[in-house]
Amino acid sequence: MNPNQLPLLTIFNSLRQRHGLPLGVDEYLVVLRSLQAGFGIGTREELEQLCCLLWAKSEEENRLIRRLFEQMWRYSPDTSAQPKPSSPSPESEESSAEIPESEPLPELEPQPNLTPEPVQAVQAVRSSRRDRELRRPRYSLLTEYFPVTRRQMKQCWRYLRRPVREGIPTELDVEATVAKMGREGILLEPVLIPPRKNRADLVLMIDQDGSMVPFHQLSRQLVETAQRGGRLRQTRVFYFHDYPDQYLYRHPAMLNAQPMSEVLEEIGERAVVLIVSDAGAARGNFDEERIASTKVWIEQVQQSVRYCAWLNPMPNQWWQNTTAGEIARLLPMFEMSRQGMNAAIGVLRGRYIAWERMYSWLL
Template identity: 45%
Template sequence: PVSPGEQVPSMVDSPTPVPELSLLPVKSSINVLEQTEDWDCQGYYPISRRYMVYSWRYLRRMVADGREDVLDVEGTIAKVCQQGFFLKPKYSRREQNHADLLLLLDQEGSMTPFHRFTRDLVETAQPDSNIERVRVGYFHNVPAEYVYKDPYLTEKVKFEWILAESDGDTSVLIVSDGGAARGDRRSERFSATAEVLWHIRQHTKLIAWLNPVPSERWQGSTAQFIAHLVPMYPLDPHGLNQAIAQIR
């Protein structure tokens, strides 16, 4: 019996709380590689920009005409032996690179696919190297009466003015396919090129030619005959090293 005023407990059980269900993360069976900044999306190229920077360092013409702040150890020892006592060290002048480079680059036409390489050659030679003076002249097929200061061939200057600023220590590097890209063999182009090379040699003998077309494709083109007039090398790491060795 239940006394009056006594609370009777409820016989109905409170509902059991149902846990909330959440979606489980789905793991893919395929591993997706994250793209990094170092991932090279470019295609294959015969020579890299980094290698150009490295190669230009070998174009040096060192002259000891800098500040006289380099300790001459051998000279100091010789002076001590001569005087019999040490008074002060002997210093020599710091060497500086006085290399003078003239780049002559063929533009447009069959050279259009190689504009990336010519642009990299210019950019790595000018700010990234220690070459004292770098001049650039652009032309189409043959650097005849005029060359251009810009790759769009709009600002022309007389080629003889460019050569007038050159001397026996000027290194000249010509970059052109010489007709090898299309397999052309034209006597007028060969004659015009031979005349240009003759004019250059009146100022300097340090001349080399870089051809962006592989050497096996020079056969039968004007480039094959031009290669008999000037040292010609393919535009690859070994060819660039040979060309720089030729003009330094």
């Protein structure tokens, strides 16, 4: 079996868009990585079992995936290397009987020599409209598939500055030198001052797992560009799920827990905090408990640091009448775009703008 010739992306799209399975990009990539590692490529049955194991959460979904594979085998260019399917088993007959014919499965056209790229899976996740839990904005796909590119991230971070003069005096202080000349009537030596250095300390608090799974790569690039290209004095990263429940974590797998109070004491009041989360917008729910718990958390942060902002990977029109819409009233929240990121950094610099004007529905 040649995994490079299997239209797995077609099955992935069908499961998400036509049948509403809550699959994200990570679920698609783990199948590709498993195939590359040699799992699921021995026989048809092994491949089906692999996809059912990783994608199905119920017996009904398991039967649906197997039925899609039955269609795929009819068109696969590798069929000559595989035995022909035998007569339908009782399981397959049961599967056909339980899936309503009113919702026919889409035809899977032959796609020879296709190796789906991760960017295609991300695009499929973003463009799906039926799956409300994982709805994503339609952003233009150029060299990168994010609403804000790596280069734009770096450019935005460089506006986050807190210049402080320190070190050996090497720069000419023109005004002080002129004043000194006026007092002494002669220039014996110029007045030098230390150069300006960026002493901005950034703290990223990033939501992980759940509805944030499709945005994990986006979050990783946000961290990477801040640490390597932001020209900041220090960037600290902490993780949470939905909202911190007394603890933040230093590792995205929710390892190395640290009490919230200890984190806030450690970072100091001169640091600025940027929170990254969909705030419940991806699922479209209204969770009063999450709003209340998030409010307590935000108040803790605001009492410890001067400036705090929120970046949301979901477009602002999806915040209305959801948990995110209420949280957006607690502190400046911006959608994850170049304009939104610039606005958030403006808040962190102390140049507070009328952020409500960006999203008039919040008024």
